[in-house]
Amino acid sequence: MSHHLVICRDLSFSYPDGTPALDRVSFLITHGESVAIVGANGAGKSTLLLHLAGVFLPQSGSVQVGDVKVEKAHLNEVRRTVGFVFQNPDDQLFMPTVFDDVAFGPRNLGTTEPGIEARVMAALNEVGAAHLRNRPPYHLSGGEKRSVSIATVLALNPGILVLDEPTSNLDPVNRRKMIRLLNQFTHTRILATHDLDLVLDVCTRVLILNQGRITADGEVQTVLRNKDLLERNGLELPLRFQN
Amino acid sequence: MAKEESAPRKYVSTGLISRAVIELRSLDALSRQSTPVHKLDPRVKLILVFAFVFIIMSFPPYALLALVPFFSFPLWMSTAGRIPPRALSWKLLMLAPLAILVGIFNPLLDSTPIQVPFLGTISGGWISLGSIILRFFLSASAGLLLVGTTGPLRISQALQQLKFPKFIGVVFLLIYRYLFILTDEFLRLNQARICRSAKRKAISISLAGSMMGSVLIRTWDRAERITSAMLLRGFSGTVPLPNTQKWTRKETLLLFTWLSLFILFRIVNIPDYSGQVFMRIFR
Ligand SMILES: Nc1ncnc2c1ncn2[C@@H]1O[C@H](COP(=O)(O)OP(=O)(O)O)[C@@H](O)[C@H]1O
Numbered sequence: 001m002s003h004h005l006v007i008c009r010d011l012s013f014s015y016p017d018g019t020p021a022l023d024r025v026s027f028l029i030t031h032g033e034s035v036a037i038v039g040a041n042g043a044g045k046s047t048l049l050l051h052l053a054g055v056f057l058p059q060s061g062s063v064q065v066g067d068v069k070v071e072k073a074h075l076n077e078v079r080r081t082v083g084f085v086f087q088n089p090d091d092q093l094f095m096p097t098v099f100d101d102v103a104f105g106p107r108n109l110g111t112t113e114p115g116i117e118a119r120v121m122a123a124l125n126e127v128g129a130a131h132l133r134n135r136p137p138y139h140l141s142g143g144e145k146r147s148v149s150i151a152t153v154l155a156l157n158p159g160i161l162v163l164d165e166p167t168s169n170l171d172p173v174n175r176r177k178m179i180r181l182l183n184q185f186t187h188t189r190i191l192a193t194h195d196l197d198l199v200l201d202v203c204t205r206v207l208i209l210n211q212g213r214i215t216a217d218g219e220v221q222t223v224l225r226n227k228d229l230l231e232r233n234g235l236e237l238p239l240r241f242q243n
Numbered sequence: 244m245a246k247e248e249s250a251p252r253k254y255v256s257t258g259l260i261s262r263a264v265i266e267l268r269s270l271d272a273l274s275r276q277s278t279p280v281h282k283l284d285p286r287v288k289l290i291l292v293f294a295f296v297f298i299i300m301s302f303p304p305y306a307l308l309a310l311v312p313f314f315s316f317p318l319w320m321s322t323a324g325r326i327p328p329r330a331l332s333w334k335l336l337m338l339a340p341l342a343i344l345v346g347i348f349n350p351l352l353d354s355t356p357i358q359v360p361f362l363g364t365i366s367g368g369w370i371s372l373g374s375i376i377l378r379f380f381l382s383a384s385a386g387l388l389l390v391g392t393t394g395p396l397r398i399s400q401a402l403q404q405l406k407f408p409k410f411i412g413v414v415f416l417l418i419y420r421y422l423f424i425l426t427d428e429f430l431r432l433n434q435a436r437i438c439r440s441a442k443r444k445a446i447s448i449s450l451a452g453s454m455m456g457s458v459l460i461r462t463w464d465r466a467e468r469i470t471s472a473m474l475l476r477g478f479s480g481t482v483p484l485p486n487t488q489k490w491t492r493k494e495t496l497l498l499f500t501w502l503s504l505f506i507l508f509r510i511v512n513i514p515d516y517s518g519q520v521f522m523r524i525f526r
């Protein structure tokens with residue numbers, strides 16, 4: 001099923017101010033895979049994810065999502081396939097209530113009201129946030145915000161979930177909840193993080209980015225036990241592998 | 244670490260801005276209430292506020308007392324809509340310098356003597372300055388009350404329903420949203436500054452400048468991310484909302500009552516008129 005394939009070919013990108021962020025990145029992610037993109041701060045993780053969602057378009061090389069190339073003409077299709085969860089939930093939530101926020105996407109797609117209710121509640125239930133439906137998003141706790149912002153994306157039934165640092169700023173309890181949640185999904189999952197213990201719990205494959213270049217691509221247990229490799233890329237062994 | 248300089252420094256207080264920001268948030272929260280005014284179709288409120296501002300602006304420059312009856316409209320909105328005046332006061336104060344700036348030279352330029360009931364003769368410049376401030380105050384409070392009783396989303400929706408070009412509703416929404424982000428970034432940065440600057444509450448002009456620059460850049464970055472987030476969820480220029488509001492007889496009645504009152508206030512100078520009646524009785 002090519003439907004939920006994600007393919008990058010020689011993807012390079014520099015920001016308008018000249019900062020190089022991605023350097024000939026190539027990989028292929030198949031349907032149902034759970035892949036972590038790890039790397040130090042500034043390695044280019046967020047920039048890469050933004051390309052998968054079509055927020056940035058490739059300057060050279062190409063990105064393919066499902067059957068379509070990520071380019072201007074196909075943005076609608078790309079956006080329907082890829083659900084992108086921003087690192088900061090405050091960037092994602094802007095409607096007056098949680099319900100309206102989750103309904104924003106489906107309503108934009110023209111779903112009618114009777115269908116909206118079912119879809120929104122299904123998404124909220126999936127992240128365990130149904131009880132928050134009437135609250136204004138900006139008054140929620142960090143963990144609640146994060147769950148709701150995932151629900152806003154789930155409501156669009158994406159085939160591929162892309163998450164930027166899903167556990168940053170979460171306390172241990174909420175972090176565990178997030179891990180449980182991520183493990184429930186059957187979507188193709190691609191997440192950027194430097195929480196390597198999270199990677200061990202959620203992902204099967206790791207890509208390491210270093211200064212915009214992929215320096216490792218392999219199975220989680222192999223890559224995350226390789227102390228030298230991790231340290232060369234500005235990372236540390238996951239806590240549970242230290243001593 | 245405070246940088247030592249020999250030249251005297253100028254300071255601006257940031258307390259006022261912080262307070263206005265916090266109030267803006269409270270206005271947003273107030274817009275979620277459920278009062279008779281909140282429940283009205285947003286279109287009535289929008290039309291009334293437009294008419295209100297338009298009629299107020301149509302008065303001749305020396306109108307002062309004639310404007311007083313117009314206070315009834317914001318007063319009605321704030322009492323029936325349960326928006327405490329407290330929720331507006333700082334925002335109005337923040338905006339007041341604008342109005343004063345517009346009329347500041349009038350007293351110098353215009354010394355026409357004007358007869359004012361109860362007050363005697365005053366030079367025209369002062370009257371028109373007062374008139375500008377009063378009009379400004381009235382319009383600004385009506386606008387703020389509209390936001391506080393309707394909320395930005397429904398206003399933007401009403402703009403669309405009233406057949407304003409689509410982009411106006413969106414621009415309104417984005418500006419509103421942008422104001423929030425801007426003030427958010429400002430508060431965050433200001434907090435960081437206060438934490439690091441010991442007891443001093445005010446801020447030097449040069450620091451204010453570089454702070455503003457950094458706030459703007461951060462705001463821009465965030466606004467970009469938010470816009471991306473909206474686009475990713477299919478945003479195409481309109482904010483879809485379930486249309487729960489209906490235009491009923493209550494709306495029609497209210498519209499005509501207030502419009503008639505505005506026109507009455509515009510034609511008849513009620514304070515002046517009642518003053519004359521008063522004088523005649525006691526003569
Ligand atoms: N808006 C931007 N303008 C210029 N440079 C940027 C911008 N955003 C990120 N960068 C730079 O691009 C590189 C990659 O950033 P990013 O993808 O955010 O890394 P990560 O998410 O791995 O921390 C960094 O060097 C960063 O400084």
Ligand SMILES: [Mg+2]
Pocket residue numbers: 045046047087164
């Ligand atoms: Mg990042």
